[in-house]
Amino acid sequence: MTIPYEPVVFNYKINIHLILEYLAFFIAFRYYIFLRKQTEDTIPNSNRLSIILGAALGAFLGSRIIGFLENPIYPTDISSFITILNTKTIMGGLFxxxxxxxxxxxxxxxxxxxxxxxxxxxxxxxxxxxIGCFLSGINEFTYGKVTNLFVGMDLGDGLKRHPIALYELLFLICLFAFLWKTKLKNIKNGILFKYFMISYFSFRFCIEFLKPNTFFILGLSSIQILCLICYLYYYKTILNLFKNAR
Structure with missing residues (x-):
């Protein structure tokens, strides 16, 4: 298998990243429904629906805004305008x-x-x-800088690069296991999500240095600046973590 992986079915080239993106939304939502049935949710259905709608709208706008700031392209025609609308990032979506x-x-x-x-x-x-990002190689901006380390991979341009998407896959497995173990300790409601946001944004802050980014302010990319904003948002939780660690 070569990367970018672009399978052809009935003479049509399949966008594997787009398929896995839709599959991610579907499976994540079905998993959410499953967990909610297994959990005593004290939030009424009507309020929960409003919360989901708020999350969806905020994620849509945030992913597009931060996606644009990550690599600003000013529209000069319809094609470039459509490109801007399709540019998105999970970091903006989460925040x-x-x-x-x-x-x-x-x-x-x-x-x-x-x-x-x-x-x-x-x-x-x-x-x-x-997984879709990794299979898309250099077609998605989830590849890393050129490296001579043994982890370097040819992602489609003939150069050995950091496989950023693979690093994140390994991190997500560890994060899932850590948070699942944390959940079993019957911690205060709301803490689990805060731990997730702080952990994931910390990982992304560090991994951004391995990407061929445009660094705008103080040597930081737009994603890293967003991470700092997230830290400010959760500063009380972060201070408590350091306090408990000591």
């Missing part, structure tokens, strides 16, 4: 979804934490999507 949820909860007056049920479906969805 935009978080803001969308908080706004929806404020509107409907819901006080309870709602994120823990989403944690494991989100990880599963990202995992499936990253």
């Amino acid at each position: 935009g979804g978080l803001l969308g949820v908080e706004l929806a909860k404020k509107i409907i007056g819901e006080k309870q934490s709602s994120g823990d049920l989403f944690v494991f479906p989100i990880i599963v969805g990202i995992f499936i999507g990253r």
Whole structure:
């Protein structure tokens, strides 16, 4: 198998990344439904639906805005405008979804934490999507810088690069196991989602240095700046983590 992997079925080239992206949404949602049935959800159905809608709208807008800022392309024709609309990133989706949820909860007056049920479906969805990113090679901006290390792989341009998507797949497996073990300790509601966000954004902050990024401010990319904003959002939780560690 060569990368980018572009299978041909009935003389049509299949976009494997797009298929896995839709599959990620489907499986993640079905997993969420399964977990909700197994869990006593104290949030009413109507409020939960409002929260999901807020998350979806926030994720849509956030993924597009941060995706554009990651690699700004100013439209000069219809084609470039469509490219901008299709540019997205999971980081913007996660943080935009978080803001969308908080706004929806404020509107409907819901006080309870709602994120823990989403944690494991989100990880599963990202995992499936990253498989598509890896198979797409240099067609997706999830490849790394050129490297002479043994982990270097030819992702489609004949150069040995860091396989960033594979690094993330390994990290997501470890994160899933860690958070599942943490969940069994009957921690306070809402903490699990905070741990997920802090862990994943920390990983992405570090891994961005291995990508051929455009670094805008203080040697940081737009994704890394978003990570810092996330740290500010969760600064109380981060301080508690350091306090407990000491």
